[in-house]
Amino acid sequence: MNKEIRSDNDQLLLRSFIGGDESAITTLIERHRKKVYNYILMLVKDPQTADDLFxxxxxxxISSLRAGRYSENGKFISWVLRIAHNQVIDHFRGGKKPAHITSDDAGYDLLNNKKLADPNIEEEMIHDQIEQDVRNLIDHLPVEQREVVVLRHYFDLSxxxxxQQTGVSINTALGRMRYALINLRKLIDEKQIAFA
Incomplete structure (x- = not known):
């Protein structure tokens, strides 16, 4: 039910932003920043590139919202992750770079927004290292287990x-998650990693 409330709030914030309330987009970005950034970083494995693509x-x-190219037929975060995925694909293609859009073009300055600044860099570095360690462990899982973990924890899918996404039963998806967690615990023990 919380996910539904958040999804409804996303839609209300989107309507507010489209209606001219600039602060609504800041709230949406703050709400989904970590998930989108981590998704990009998981794919590109380079913080500088992940920052740029984010x-x-x-x-x-923002440009798509202003141009009216968003329809409320799904979750906002799923739409954003598709855009992020396309940005990553364009990045890896190299030659086919997307048209560079400046913050001025979008009418919103992502870099200089104090609300998006992190107050404590040391905590952020520790948090980032733990996330990197977890992502490295996830990379060692069998493909089916890795897919379930990524979809559950990075895409927040039920x-x-x-x-539905993987074409298996719910019990199979649950089983894959169970085995993924068992395998992750074994990897943590083998590699003697402490998450404290």
Whole structure:
């Protein structure tokens, strides 16, 4: 039910932003920043590139919203992650770079927004290192287990949605998650990693 409330709030914030309330987009970016950034970082494995692609993603999101190219037929975060995915694909293609859009073009300055600044860099570095360690462990899982973990924890999909996305039963999706957690615990023990 919380996910539904958040999804409804996303739609209300989107309508507010489209209606001229600039602060609504800041709230949306703050709400989904970590998930979108981590998704990009998981794919590109370079913080500098992830920062650039994150900014390009939200500049494209804002431009698309202003141009009326968003329809409320799904979750806002799913739409943003598709844009992020396309930005990553464009990045890896190299030659086919997206048209560079500046913050001025989008009418929103992502870089100089104090609300998006992190207050404590040391805590952020520790948090980032733990996330990197977890992502490295996830990379050692079998493909089916890795897919379920990524869809559940990075895309925030329910097990029903994961089952539909992967073409398996809910019980199979749950089983894959169970085995993924067992394997992650074994990897943590083997590599003697402490998350404290």
């Amino acid at each position: 900014q390009e993603t939200f500049i494209k999101v 097990f029903k949605e994961i089952a």
